[in-house]
Amino acid sequence: MKRLHYAWVVAGITWFTLLGAAGFRSTPGVLIVPLQHEFGWSRATISIAVSINLMLFGLFAPFAGGLMERFGVRRVVVGALLTVSAGSGLTIFMHQPWQLDLLWGVVVGIGTGSMATVLAAIVANRWFVQRRGLVLGALTAAGATGQLIFLPALAWLAVNMGWRTAALVVAGAALLGIPLVALFMRDRPADVGLRAYGATEADEPAPPLRNPVRAALGGLSMGMRNRNFWLLAGSFFICGASTNGLIGTHLIPASIDHGMPEVTAASLLAFIGIFDVAGTMISGWLTDRVDSRWLLFWYYGLRGLSLLFLPYAFGMQYFGLFLFIVFYGLDWVATVPPTVALTADTFGRRNLGVVYGWIFASHQLGAAGAAFAAGAVRTYFGDYQLAFMTSGLLCLLAAGLVIRISRARGSEAVVVAPLPAASY
Amino acid sequence: MAAAVGAAALALVPVAASAHAQLIGSEPAAGAVVATHPAIVTLVFSEAVTPVGRGISVYGPDGRLAQSGPAAAQGARLAVQLTAGAEGTYAVIWTVIAADTHPSRGEFTFSVGHASPVRAPGIGGGDVGLVSAIGLVLQALGRWLHFAGFALGFGAATYALFVARDPRPLRLASVGIALLLVAEPLALLAQTASIDPAQTFNSESLTSALASPFGRVLALRVAAALLLWAVLGALRQAPWLRWSIPALGLALALVDATAAHATSALPQPLGLALNALHVTAMGVWIGGLAGFLVAPVGGFGRVAGWSAGLLIASGAALALLHFANPLQTMTTVYGGVLMVKLLVVAPALYLAWRARRRWELAALAAVLATAAVLVSLPPPR
Numbered sequence: 123m124k125r126l127h128y129a130w131v132v133a134g135i136t137w138f139t140l141l142g143a144a145g146f147r148s149t150p151g152v153l154i155v156p157l158q159h160e161f162g163w164s165r166a167t168i169s170i171a172v173s174i175n176l177m178l179f180g181l182f183a184p185f186a187g188g189l190m191e192r193f194g195v196r197r198v199v200v201g202a203l204l205t206v207s208a209g210s211g212l213t214i215f216m217h218q219p220w221q222l223d224l225l226w227g228v229v230v231g232i233g234t235g236s237m238a239t240v241l242a243a244i245v246a247n248r249w250f251v252q253r254r255g256l257v258l259g260a261l262t263a264a265g266a267t268g269q270l271i272f273l274p275a276l277a278w279l280a281v282n283m284g285w286r287t288a289a290l291v292v293a294g295a296a297l298l299g300i301p302l303v304a305l306f307m308r309d310r311p312a313d314v315g316l317r318a319y320g321a322t323e324a325d326e327p328a329p330p331l332r333n334p335v336r337a338a339l340g341g342l343s344m345g346m347r348n349r350n351f352w353l354l355a356g357s358f359f360i361c362g363a364s365t366n367g368l369i370g371t372h373l374i375p376a377s378i379d380h381g382m383p384e385v386t387a388a389s390l391l392a393f394i395g396i397f398d399v400a401g402t403m404i405s406g407w408l409t410d411r412v413d414s415r416w417l418l419f420w421y422y423g424l425r426g427l428s429l430l431f432l433p434y435a436f437g438m439q440y441f442g443l444f445l446f447i448v449f450y451g452l453d454w455v456a457t458v459p460p461t462v463a464l465t466a467d468t469f470g471r472r473n474l475g476v477v478y479g480w481i482f483a484s485h486q487l488g489a490a491g492a493a494f495a496a497g498a499v500r501t502y503f504g505d506y507q508l509a510f511m512t513s514g515l516l517c518l519l520a521a522g523l524v525i526r527i528s529r530a531r532g533s534e535a536v537v538v539a540p541l542p543a544a545s546y
Numbered sequence: 547m548a549a550a551v552g553a554a555a556l557a558l559v560p561v562a563a564s565a566h567a568q569l570i571g572s573e574p575a576a577g578a579v580v581a582t583h584p585a586i587v588t589l590v591f592s593e594a595v596t597p598v599g600r601g602i603s604v605y606g607p608d609g610r611l612a613q614s615g616p617a618a619a620q621g622a623r624l625a626v627q628l629t630a631g632a633e634g635t636y637a638v639i640w641t642v643i644a645a646d647t648h649p650s651r652g653e654f655t656f657s658v659g660h661a662s663p664v665r666a667p668g669i670g671g672g673d674v675g676l677v678s679a680i681g682l683v684l685q686a687l688g689r690w691l692h693f694a695g696f697a698l699g700f701g702a703a704t705y706a707l708f709v710a711r712d713p714r715p716l717r718l719a720s721v722g723i724a725l726l727l728v729a730e731p732l733a734l735l736a737q738t739a740s741i742d743p744a745q746t747f748n749s750e751s752l753t754s755a756l757a758s759p760f761g762r763v764l765a766l767r768v769a770a771a772l773l774l775w776a777v778l779g780a781l782r783q784a785p786w787l788r789w790s791i792p793a794l795g796l797a798l799a800l801v802d803a804t805a806a807h808a809t810s811a812l813p814q815p816l817g818l819a820l821n822a823l824h825v826t827a828m829g830v831w832i833g834g835l836a837g838f839l840v841a842p843v844g845g846f847g848r849v850a851g852w853s854a855g856l857l858i859a860s861g862a863a864l865a866l867l868h869f870a871n872p873l874q875t876m877t878t879v880y881g882g883v884l885m886v887k888l889l890v891v892a893p894a895l896y897l898a899w900r901a902r903r904r905w906e907l908a909a910l911a912a913v914l915a916t917a918a919v920l921v922s923l924p925p926p927r
Contacts (some may be wrong), residue, residue: 419780508756511765523774
């Protein structure tokens with residue numbers, strides 16, 4: 123009798139973890155106004171905590187990859203859930219802005235950063251040979267959806283029961299996840315006496331245990347000597363800038379600028395989230411079948427064209443904007459599965475976690491940079507046209523970058539660029 | 547992607563009116579002596595305008611600014627509120643970018659009560675075609691690089707992929723992309739320098755130039771160059787994508803047509819098509835010629851012949867449409883430059899006929915330079 127392969131159990135647990143982590147990360151957005159009311163802190167002051175949170179969410183990724191290699195996925199995720207729970211729970215005692223920066227910025231940023239897209243990449247690559255792209259697509263979509271579906275509930279809690287209740291609910295949810303992960307998560311197929319789903323030969327042996335910081339920095343230096351790394355990191359920087367940074371942060375104010383009510387504008391983003399689930403799943407499915415560079419070429423090319431179209435879409439009322447939402451939503455994080463696949467091809471699966479961690483850090487740097495730059499453009503120019511058009515042009519540049527990635531066999535790349543810390 | 551780009555370019559291009567905004571009237575009128583101090587100065591232009599910098603600067607008899615805030619545009623009208631002031635002569639300077647992306651500026655005076663000496667920092671003489679001389683030079687240089695980049699980028703690539711079937715001329719396309727990417731920022735500086743050379747790098751002037759229709763045309767031009775670069779990278783994986791290169795070139799020619807001189811003598815789509823045809827034929831001929839010098843094949847003679855024929859026919863039609871009467875070829879700067887262009891075209895055609903390809907290319911580069919000046923000048927009609 124054919125039993126359910128344990129890989130699917132691990133994928134399911136990971137899916138819920140990513141969904142939760144994304145929800146935890148997005149919580150500060152809901153807290154801005156209540157905190158402003160209670161403590162009288164300015165929006166800029168509170169935004170510093172959000173910025174730290176966003177940056178660490180990305181910058182901690184390569185170190186999370188190193189930690190997962192050293193201590194195992196299960197222990198790292200349990201630790202991350204504890205961290206989030208502590209960071210969120212302790213906020214109810216705070217009364218100074220630096221405490222907010224420390225708790226929501228640093229502690230929750232590191233905690234959620236440890237469960238972000240790197241976790242998805244590692245699980246999909248360790249546990250799946252067949253369907254790897256599809257699983258990665260589903261896991262990535264969970265990360266994107268999680269940032270949207272909890273917001274209405276958290277906002278309702280913050281408004282009706284106070285922001286402390288919302289923070290405690292987040293802390294409690296993170297605690298509830300711990301037994302689930304501890305009981306069912308497994309680091310490698312070999313731990314339960316299996317091969318990866320669809321694998322015909324035995325697993326790559328587990329790499330020697332390495333110091334996580336040295337592993338992360340070793341991954342960076344290994345990447346920096348490879349042309350593909352720069353092409354992937356550069357295009358992913360543009361990806362972050364044109365999604366989370368620009369549209370995620372500024373679509374709502376831009377729509378309000380053009381006379382749209384705030385609730386309608388906010389639901390535009392929700393629609394992007396819905397189309398994004400479909401888009402990312404399809405992208406994962408395609409990654410199993412089509413050359414990843416070719417996919418990314420189209421994703422970035424079409425995204426660039428739709429951004430160039432956006433200033434005109436605002437002039438066309440709802441129809442034009444709806445067209446933009448569908449188009450953009452399908453493409454939101456569709457770039458993740460092919461980018462992970464190309465990273466694995468170039469650097470080998472055993473190095474995927476740390477190297478992809480840095481590429482994802484570049485994504486978040488782009489997001490943070492664009493969020494700030496677009497705001498500055500709006501303040502200075504009184505209009506987003508320049509910001510939208512510039513990022514549209516950047517996406518076209520990214521289309522040209524990704525198509526120039528060279529095809530490499532993972533094993534060769536490892537031989538060419540041995541990890542300095544490998545003998546450690 | 548080619549079809550999408552073509553459709554998008556068509557949908558996105560701004561609607562051009564005639565060419566270069568000219569002042570056709572004002573309140574108070576130029577040179578008028580009015581009895582009471584006006585609260586507002588209103589200017590009416592030949593087409594819709596975007597103000598650059600202040601848009602209108604009104605200087606009082608004491609030589610100081612006599613207005614509250616910058617001018618506001620409403621279609622072809624531009625208005626500014628005045629502060630209360632003394633009697634005497636007021637100087638008005640206007641600086642705008644037209645719907646067809648051409649910058650222009652001008653000045654006039656009116657008097658309240660009685661005339662007085664003008665102390666305002668005026669534009670002075672030396673303007674050519676409604677812009678500063680240095681601005682005109684920069685505009686022409688930017689357009690020259692742009693046209694050359696268009697020809698090398700799209701023309702040479704099309705020659706390599708469809709006529710020669712030889713990858714060597716594709717190197718020229720990379721040069722063309724580089725030229726395009728240099729030409730566009732230069733075109734932006736040319737806009738601000740045309741309005742006021744002293745304010746070329748002024749962030750407010752650059753901002754208003756980018757916010758005008760010129761900014762969108764600029765973005766679409768850079769987009770075309772980047773897309774060409776992306777497609778060139780993808781050719782190895784998808785040879786069929788080569789079809790998008792002539793399609794992209796055509797889209798860029800259409801974008802260029804909206805920023806060229808539409809003519810009021812023809813319905814607008816027809817004028818656009820004529821302009822785009824002229825630019826496309828230029829690209830096929832010059833780009834193909836450059837490609838031919840790298841990788842010659844016999845089929846080029848026919849391509850060159852056809853594109854030269856189309857180029858001359860569309861050019862002649864455009865020239866005829868831009869003049870109200872033959873005398874204007876002698877009396878206007880535009881007419882003079884056109885005559886020079888024709889003088890350079892003749893040897894180019896002779897060299898083409900004798901198949902002296904290297905010299906033909908040099909002559910065509912010179913023709914391109916005169917064309918770049920011509921597009922920067924306001925046509926008589």
